[in-house]
Amino acid sequence: MTVSTPDDSLLNSEDSGTTSFKRYPVICIDGPSGAGKGTVTWRLAQSLGYQLLDSGALYRIVGLKAFEAGLVSADAKRPIDEEALLQLTQSLDIVFVPNNESGRVDILVNGEAVGEQVRNETIGGYASQIAVFPKVRQALLELQQNMATRSGLVADGRDMGTVVFPDADVKVFLTASATARAERRVAQLLRAGQTADFEAILNTIKARDERDENRTTAPSKPAEDALVLDSSMLDADTVYELVKKQCQDKGIYFNS
Numbered sequence: 001m002t003v004s005t006p007d008d009s010l011l012n013s014e015d016s017g018t019t020s021f022k023r024y025p026v027i028c029i030d031g032p033s034g035a036g037k038g039t040v041t042w043r044l045a046q047s048l049g050y051q052l053l054d055s056g057a058l059y060r061i062v063g064l065k066a067f068e069a070g071l072v073s074a075d076a077k078r079p080i081d082e083e084a085l086l087q088l089t090q091s092l093d094i095v096f097v098p099n100n101e102s103g104r105v106d107i108l109v110n111g112e113a114v115g116e117q118v119r120n121e122t123i124g125g126y127a128s129q130i131a132v133f134p135k136v137r138q139a140l141l142e143l144q145q146n147m148a149t150r151s152g153l154v155a156d157g158r159d160m161g162t163v164v165f166p167d168a169d170v171k172v173f174l175t176a177s178a179t180a181r182a183e184r185r186v187a188q189l190l191r192a193g194q195t196a197d198f199e200a201i202l203n204t205i206k207a208r209d210e211r212d213e214n215r216t217t218a219p220s221k222p223a224e225d226a227l228v229l230d231s232s233m234l235d236a237d238t239v240y241e242l243v244k245k246q247c248q249d250k251g252i253y254f255n256s
């Protein structure tokens with residue numbers, strides 16, 4: 001698998017011929033679904049001019065492609081062939097393109113745009129099924145780490161601060177009650193003109209939390225040196241200001 005951003009050729013050509021590499025700042029935003037990671041990650045990346053790593057999107061793409069290939073089932077009951085999953089993961093060429101309108105990255109897989117469907121709860125469930133496999137996580141590890149060799153990086157996920165960037169400059173574990181997170185998802189779906197069943201969403205979120213927190217490899221948990229922030233009672237602006245303050249305290253400079 002390869003992952004790139006549109007300006008990679010430029011960045012790589014600057015680096016070519018050198019053996020030393022500059023260490024760029026890394027900010028990790030981990031936490032469960034709906035905690036507000038993507039929102040604060042986007043805003044930080046915009047303010048700082050850093051790249052953004054939406055690691056969940058990588059797992060979502062693998063989950064989607066594995067479902068399309070018949071490797072995972074909707075009810076999560078069928079055993080998964082780890083070797084076939086690894087081969088599929090390695091065959092994917094992923095490009096992230098920041099989208100100012102959605103405040104997320106658009107994704108190209110093997111040259112084709114993947115629609116917003118990849119963000120839905122069903123694909124989130126497939127992602128958490130394939131995310132338990134150590135070989136898949138290993139295949140994704142180095143390419144995630146490589147993203148920090150080109151510029152400053154804000155990385156959003158479950159294991160950014162614990163496994164992928166253990167030496168990161170800033171680590172935040174953003175959480176919120178399952179009820180608050182399900183309410184946010186419902187509001188998000190209604191805003192997008194879709195229907196939303198609160199109980200169904202709450203149950204899916206809880207099932208995904210359970211799988212993510214209890215897997216053996218890279219379970220979702222705060223790094224020992226992470227700032228743990230419960231956003232249940234905080235609006236998105238307050239969360240951003242608190243995370244920004246944490247970054248400043250760790251020596252990261254903001255222009256505004």
Ligand SMILES: Nc1ncnc2c1ncn2[C@@H]1O[C@H](COP(=O)(O)OP(=O)(O)O)[C@@H](O)[C@H]1O
Nearest residue numbers: 033034035036037038039184188231234235236
């Ligand atoms: N602190 C907050 N309070 C209320 N809603 C929020 C907050 N942060 C984000 N949101 C909203 O909640 C939804 C989920 O946020 P998102 O950033 O996608 O979470 P995550 O990336 O952790 O899954 C979005 O609709 C977002 O606008």
Ligand SMILES: Nc1ccn([C@@H]2O[C@H](COP(=O)(O)OP(=O)(O)O)[C@@H](O)[C@H]2O)c(=O)n1
Nearest residue numbers: 032033034055056059127128131157158159
């Ligand atoms: N670093 C990461 C990121 C996501 N994932 C998996 O991918 C799923 C989707 O992640 P996501 O970050 O897109 O999900 P949301 O928090 O946006 O709902 C998670 O439930 C995890 O199972 C992971 O295992 N490790």
